Each structure stands twice: as structure tokens, then as C-alpha cells.
Amino acid sequence: MKHLTVYGDSIAAGYGARPGRGFVPDLARILAVRTRTRAPYLNFGVPGMTSYALASALVYNDAWCEGLIGCNSVCVLIGGDDLIDNLPRLLSRNRRGIAQTAKASALAYGAVLARIRARTRAPLAVGTLYNPYPATALAEEAIAAYNEAVIIPVARAAGASIAPIHEAFAGRQAALIDGFSTGVAGQPGRCGIAFPIHPNAQGHAVIAETFAPLVR
Numbered sequence: 001m002k003h004l005t006v007y008g009d010s011i012a013a014g015y016g017a018r019p020g021r022g023f024v025p026d027l028a029r030i031l032a033v034r035t036r037t038r039a040p041y042l043n044f045g046v047p048g049m050t051s052y053a054l055a056s057a058l059v060y061n062d063a064w065c066e067g068l069i070g071c072n073s074v075c076v077l078i079g080g081d082d083l084i085d086n087l088p089r090l091l092s093r094n095r096r097g098i099a100q101t102a103k104a105s106a107l108a109y110g111a112v113l114a115r116i117r118a119r120t121r122a123p124l125a126v127g128t129l130y131n132p133y134p135a136t137a138l139a140e141e142a143i144a145a146y147n148e149a150v151i152i153p154v155a156r157a158a159g160a161s162i163a164p165i166h167e168a169f170a171g172r173q174a175a176l177i178d179g180f181s182t183g184v185a186g187q188p189g190r191c192g193i194a195f196p197i198h199p200n201a202q203g204h205a206v207i208a209e210t211f212a213p214l215v216r
Contacts (some may be wrong), residue, residue, distance in 0.1 A: 001057060001069065002040075002070060002071065002072040002104045003039075003040040003041055003071055003072065003073075003074050004024075004027065004028060004031065004039065004041040004042070004071065004072070004074075004075070004215060005041070005042045005043070005044070005067045005068055005071040005073070005074045005114055006024045006027075006041065006042070006043050006044075006045060006075045006076075006077070007044045007054055007058075007064075007075075007076050007077075007078065008044070008045045008049065008050040008075075008076065008077040008078050009029055009045065009046065009047060009048065009050075009077070009078050009079075009080055009081055010045070010046075010047035010048065010049075010080075010198065010207060011023065011026050011045070011077055011199060011204075012024055012043060012044070012046075012077050012078075012197060013043070013045035013047050013174070014043025014045065014204070015047065015198040016178035016198035016199045016200050016201070016204065017199070017200070017201050017204045018201065020037065021201060021204060022043075022045075022204050023077075023199070023204040023205070023207035023211070024041060024045065024075075024191070024208075025041075025043075025206050025210060026087075026204055026207075026208035027041075027075070027207075027208040027211055027215065028040070028041045029178045029208075030208055030209070030212045030216060031148075031212070034067075034212075035087070039172065042067045042071075042146070044057075044064055044067055044083070045077075045206075049078060049081065050078070050079075050081045050082045051072070051078050051079060051105065051108040051112050052082070052108045053107045054078055054141055055108050055111040055112045056203050057073060058111075058115040058116065060164060065119060068116060068119040068122075069119075069120075071120055071122050072122050072123075072125065072216050073122050073123045073124075073125070073214075073215040073216045074116055074120065074122055074123070074124045075124075075126075075163075075214075075215065076108075076112065076113070076116070076126045076127065076160075077126075077127035077128065077163075077165070077207070078198075079105075079109065079129050079150065079151060080113070080129055081148075082105050082108070082109075082146075083129065083142065083143065083146050084169070085102045086090040086105065088204045089100065089197065095138065095206040099150070100149045102145070102146075102150055103148040104197065105146070105149075105150045106149070106150045106153070106154050109147070109150055109151065110154045110157065110158070112153060113126070113154060113155065113158035113160060114158065116159075116186050117158060118157075122216070123146075123161065123214065123215065123216050124156040124158065124160040124161065125158070125160060125162070125163050125211055125214035125215060126151060126154075126158075126160045126161070126162055126163065127162075127163040127165045127207065127211065128142050128147045128151050128162065128163065128164055128165050128166040128167075128174075129146060129147055129165070129166060130143070130166045130169035130176075131143045131153050131166065131169070131170075131173070132173060132177050132180070132183075132197040132198075133183055133184060133185040133197075133198065134170075134171070134183045135182060135183035136183070136184055138185075139150065139185050142167070144166075145147045147166055157177050160215040163207075163210045163211045163214055164210065166209050168206050168207070168209075168210045169178045169203070169206065170176070172206075175203075176199055176200060176202055176203035176206055176207075177189075177196050177197065177198070177199060177203060178192030178193065178198045178200040178203070179191055179196035179198060179200075180196050181195070181196060187207065
């Protein structure tokens, strides 16, 4: 049976939502309502997954490669952990260092999409990164730079559709981020959440709704 295949990090894995929810199950439910039939899916969301690790998995992990067999759409939402790993350099304002980081990230992201394209011609949708810290100007700058220098141009070059998740979250973070408190990087969130960066149930629903028009 045809299915949806999703690759990503902790957001795809459903952090911030109840078990069985998250944006991937939510997206499947939207598709099931639209088609009036079951919408099976394979979710390869792994906390901490980077685009470098995903590019490797799409070569060496048979299960991840086989997830593309028979799929009718593919969604990719990854890059947050790449951004965290490269944050010191991105915020250094060293133009050469930033350019090198963007180039390396774009190569890894491009390898992910190329390896997906090599195994399926199903529609491919790529999600941008949202900013969980709207009150921190440097966070906005770094995330915008990553979207504009890596995700969007690489997705376009691969012929992928772009799910503008950053636009869907802009100005709505207080309602969509699990434990959102001040929106200042480094500040703890509500209810003892130390790093309020993941979507809550409503945030996952918004991500699903943003991907839905691009998924068959």
C-alpha cells in the first residue's frame, strides 16, 4: 500500500506532543480525511538527527532506504541540530566562517535530498525551521540565515516543495512552543521546561497543516 515517508529529528519524532500525536500522525489524519481512506506512514524521526547523519543513513541504513519504496510522498524536517552544532560560528559574525558553515550544511542537506530523489520520484516537501526564541535577535538572525542560505535554495535545486513553517510560527510562538515563557534564549520555560524549543500539540498541528497542501 502507498504510504507517506517522513525523515527528521526530534520534532518529527513527536517531542512536545502526546504519544501517537505529533505532526506526522496529525498529517496522516489530515490526509485520511481528505482521501476518505487510510493514510499509512513511516516516520523516521530521531532526536538529535542532523542532516549529516541522515545523509549517511540514506546510504548505509537499509530500513531507512527501504522506507522510500512505494511511498507516494516524502517530507523532510531537519536542520535544527545542525544549527545548534554550528551556532557559535553562525553568531560570530565572521563572514568567512559563516559562509563555510553554510556551504558544508548545504552540501549535507543536498546529499539528503539527492539520495531521496535517487530512490523515488514521489513528491518531496521540505520544511523550514521556526524560531523558538523570538525575543532574541541573534536567534532570529541565525535561523533566518540557515533557512535562506541552506534549506530554501537546496530544496529548490532538488525540485522539492517548501513548507514555510517559519512563517506559520512567526508571531505565534507563545501559543505553539511547549513551555514557552519569555522567548529569550537561555531562559527556562513554563512548568520547569529547561529548553522550550519543541512544538506543543497545537504547534505540531500547525506543522502538519503547513505540510498538508504539499503532500499527496
